[in-house]
Amino acid sequence: MSGIVVIGAGQAGCALVAKLRALDHDGPLTLLGAEPHPPYQRPPLSKKYLLGEMPRERLFLRPEAFYADQGITLRTGCAPDAIDRAARCVRIGDERLPYDQLVLTTGATPRRLPNMIGGGLDGVFTLRGIADVDALAPRMRPGARLLVVGGGYIGLEAAAVARGLGLQVTLIEAAPRILQRVAAPETSDYFRALHRAHGVDLREGTGLARLLGAGHVTGAELSDGSRVEADLVLAGIGVAPNVALAEAAGLPLDNGIAVDKLGRTGDPHIWAAGDCASFPWRDTRVRMESVQNAIDMAECVATNLLGAQTPYDPQPWFWSDQYDTKLQIAGLNAGYTRVVARPGARAGSLSHWYYAGDRLIALDAMNDPRAYMIGRRLLARDTSPDPALLAAPETDLKALAAA
Amino acid sequence: MVKITYIEHDGTTHALDLAEGLTVMEGGRDNGVEGIVAECGGACACSTCHVYVAPDWVDRLPPMDPMEEDMLDFAPGSDPARSRLSCQLKITAALDGLVVEVPEEQA
Incomplete structure (x- = not known):
């Protein structure tokens, strides 16, 4: 054996x-x-x-x-x-x-930036393991200039931490908007505004042409021809x-x-x-x-x-913390045709509900755990509330889930 | 050390001496208490570390922040009088003698 x-x-x-x-x-x-x-x-x-x-x-x-x-x-x-x-x-x-x-x-x-555009320079990081953070964290000193390449969750979370530590942060995303691969434009809008309000120089539709520096990175040339100075670069490109x-x-x-x-x-x-x-x-x-x-x-x-024949049928969920915002996601939004926005009961809370036709398939909840918890329950039962009811702030979420 | 007692749904009891600074979730998880799942690892993102606090302890714990309150409001099996997320309960000397019960299911 x-x-x-x-x-x-x-x-x-x-x-x-x-x-x-x-x-x-x-x-x-x-x-x-x-x-x-x-x-x-x-x-x-x-x-x-x-x-x-x-x-x-x-x-x-x-x-x-x-x-x-x-x-x-x-x-x-x-x-x-x-x-x-x-x-x-x-x-x-x-x-x-x-x-x-x-x-x-x-x-x-993590995908790395190619060496031919400077990915091998000192001061260029990815973030996946303890060793990555142990190398990066000591360099995250107040006033240091950080360039984040990629507006996905890793890049956005690192940008939030860096701002909290007093770094100057530029974040570039080659796609037309941050979180494009994983979220609706409405959710991208929320996080763009959040990062800008916290002082991140966030540039979408802007790729990296090459990193600059000899030995240690000193900056970057961007796809629009502009340049930014940087002491540190974090690649969050998937x-x-x-x-x-x-x-x-x-x-x-x-x-x-x-x-x-x-x-x-x-x-x-x-x-x-x-x-x-x-x-x-x-x-x-x-x-x-x-x-x-x-x-x-x-x-x-x-x-x-051990001999069972159980098919894997996930109830996907995910979360991200950025500044004081907790994002909670339930379901998978692939193939959505419509997004319904619902303001939450507390100030600043908001949820985006994804429908494919009439079927609810996912939601993003920003500081709105009530919406998240109800959404999970609805998704688990494959129950799709009327979008008009959902969008109305006076609709009681609990009643929706009980229906 | 701080004594905290965890009662699993089937009645199995763990009376543990735990270090200050951990959370009630970590104390249970690290000592093999069944039913403290804590999928999100303590980020207040998933509600799978839900416990029922012994009635005489409810008012002696630090109050819930809005995030915890809202998660529990809609968590399955939640009891408004004594449900807490154990990842949000930091172990301090003030918790010495705390008793928590683990629900049948976490979701």
């Missing part, structure tokens, strides 16, 4: 091994992580940890003793070289680690799923490691979950980058590893 081997000790890998033990699985269980830390939460990295308000130990998803207590072999600083499907083992240097079942929870890696091991092993890929509804790859002994995996959902195939997906997909795969 070789047991279950899990490659990737992030949120998904941790949730998977914990779930297996919670389900009373008592076979050998090995979790391999490339980083030197036990599994940890990534969301605070671009928020409280970057701000210096959270010690490292509080990032850990489980106390370090948990793994030994549960009979889980956690190997940190361990990056496998290959998967040998025929021999059913993982190659780590000269070692052959056999498996009965293998799970890939390998996560994703991530690529970590598929190298799967690809080399000949497993099917499709915007990530392609799995079926159960989470199984093209090899019946190999599974995948979390940011690295794409799966069939409704009429399409999706890959999600979120804590919710990492946990829920990993837990679903854990049950299926």
Whole structure:
């Protein structure tokens, strides 16, 4: 009995091994992580940890003793070289680690700015792991000039932290608006106004031509020909799923490691979950980058590893903290045809509800947890309130959910 | 150390001595209390660390901020009299002896 081997000790890998033990699985269980830390939460990295308000130990998803207590072999600083499907083992240097079942929870890696436009200069960062923040945070000194490339969640959250720390911040987004890939124009408008009110020089429809400097970055030339000075550059231009091991092993890929509804790859002994995996959902195939997906997909795969046949059917949700605004998202808005805005009960609270035709598919709630909680409930039941009712501030949300 | 007692839905009781500075959520999660899920890790974003506070403790806890109040207002199984999000309860000496119950389900 070789047991279950899990490659990737992030949120998904941790949730998977914990779930297996919670389900009373008592076979050998090995979790391999490339980083030197036990599994940890990534969301605070671009928020409280970057701000210096959270010690490292509080990032850990489980106390370090948990793994030994549960009979889980956690190997940190361990990056496998290959998967040998025929021999059913993982190659780590000269070692052959056999498996009965293998799970890939390998996560994703931030895209870097190409070296040919200065991406290799000192002072240029990405933000994904503890090491990234430990390198960046000491340089986030008041008065320093930060250029954020990319107006997605990582870039916007880092910009908010940087303003809080007293840096001068310029944020550029090549697309016509920030959050274009993930949110409606109404939500982009909200966050644009928020960042400008906090003093961010936010420029949309503006790409990066090249970074300037010899050795250390000193600034950037933008796509409109203008120049900005910068002491630090943070690239928040998306991530690529970590598929190298799967690809080399000949497993099917499709915007990530392609799995079926159960989470199984093209090899019946190999599974995948979390940011690295794409799966069939409704009429399409999706890959999600979120804590919710990492946990829920990993837990679903854990049950299926033990013989269940449970299709993964997520109820997506997500959050972001920027300044004093908490954004909570439920559902996936892909394919929306209409957005309904609803002011919240408290000053400054607001929600945007996405419809595809008559069907409610998602919402963004800004400092409006009531709307978020009701929206989740409506989405879970696939119930779509009349948009006109929803838009009317006097409509009682609780009554909508009870209907 | 601060003594906090967690009662799981099936009655399993954990009487824990916890360090100040953590949250009630972290104290439960780190010691294997079933039902303290805390998917968002303590960001007051998900409500899966919901607990019921023992009645005699309700008025001795720091008040809720609007975010916590609104999350709980619509959380499943929420009891307006004694529901709290345990990620928002920082462990201090004033909490010594606190008893919380974990709901059957978190959502």
